[in-house]
Amino acid sequence: MDLALLLKALVLGVVEGLTEFLPISSTGHLILAGDLLGFNDEKAKVFEIVIQTGAMFAVVWEYRERFGRVLVGLARDRAAQRFALNLVVAFIPAAALGLAFSKPIKAYLFHAVPVALAFVIGGLVILWVEKRQRRATVENVDDMTWRDALKVGIAQAFALIPGTSRSGATIIGGMLFGLSRRAATEFSFFLAVPTLIAAGAYDFWKNRTLFNSGDLGIFVVGSVAAFVSAFLCVRWLLRYIASHDFTPFAWYRIVFGTVVLATAYAGLVNWSAG
Numbered sequence: 001m002d003l004a005l006l007l008k009a010l011v012l013g014v015v016e017g018l019t020e021f022l023p024i025s026s027t028g029h030l031i032l033a034g035d036l037l038g039f040n041d042e043k044a045k046v047f048e049i050v051i052q053t054g055a056m057f058a059v060v061w062e063y064r065e066r067f068g069r070v071l072v073g074l075a076r077d078r079a080a081q082r083f084a085l086n087l088v089v090a091f092i093p094a095a096a097l098g099l100a101f102s103k104p105i106k107a108y109l110f111h112a113v114p115v116a117l118a119f120v121i122g123g124l125v126i127l128w129v130e131k132r133q134r135r136a137t138v139e140n141v142d143d144m145t146w147r148d149a150l151k152v153g154i155a156q157a158f159a160l161i162p163g164t165s166r167s168g169a170t171i172i173g174g175m176l177f178g179l180s181r182r183a184a185t186e187f188s189f190f191l192a193v194p195t196l197i198a199a200g201a202y203d204f205w206k207n208r209t210l211f212n213s214g215d216l217g218i219f220v221v222g223s224v225a226a227f228v229s230a231f232l233c234v235r236w237l238l239r240y241i242a243s244h245d246f247t248p249f250a251w252y253r254i255v256f257g258t259v260v261l262a263t264a265y266a267g268l269v270n271w272s273a274g
Helices: 004-018 024-036 042-050 052-062 062-075 076-111 112-129 145-159 166-176 181-206 213-238 249-267
Strands: none
Touching: 004 024, 004 042, 004 052, 004 076, 004 145, 024 042, 024 112, 024 166, 042 052, 042 181, 042 213, 052 062, 052 145, 052 181, 052 213, 076 112, 076 145, 076 181, 112 249, 145 166, 145 181, 166 181, 181 213
């Protein structure tokens, strides 16, 4: 296995884990990092989606007791059944649209300039939502109805546009629809489990001919790095939201996206879509 390729997998795994659950777009950062590392071909696009599963396992581990109770209680516990139903309902919109439009999305939007535009627009949306006067009507994930879950699922569908951020869409969308900051954040974590498993498995199976047994190393390195960095990020984010809002992430998105657009326009960086 090429050591340079393993190092690229390690870097991208860390990037994935640190950005997957923050409202700053993991896919967008992976596309930009892949451009800078020279790892941006069709195989790289599949790799970037598959290693999201590593980050997802960080949520499973952090909430392992809750997931365990849900699995044990599915047959008879109404709360467990409602929780599982909400995840299914919220998962459907993005899954249906992803199956329908995955090819044009990869062909036209998996590039630096569209990603940068989505960074800026998403940052402006976060600023708008944070400035609105609102009162949470759903304080806890357990209080959510299937209608609340459907609204969050519709918001998640916007994250099919690279650079939008799955976490950003679900957290900010959840807050906009009446969820408390913590409820929106935790439900975003939980919704990552079916979403990232399905996306990774589907994309790898569809493009399996691009890979051989020699590529196992990059997936292991990338996924493990994503798991460790995501676990640390999840722990930090839960502490952060107790006393902070998402305004700093909005400004980060706007500044970062503007820098990418400026360097692409000026020809200072050879971005893939420049």
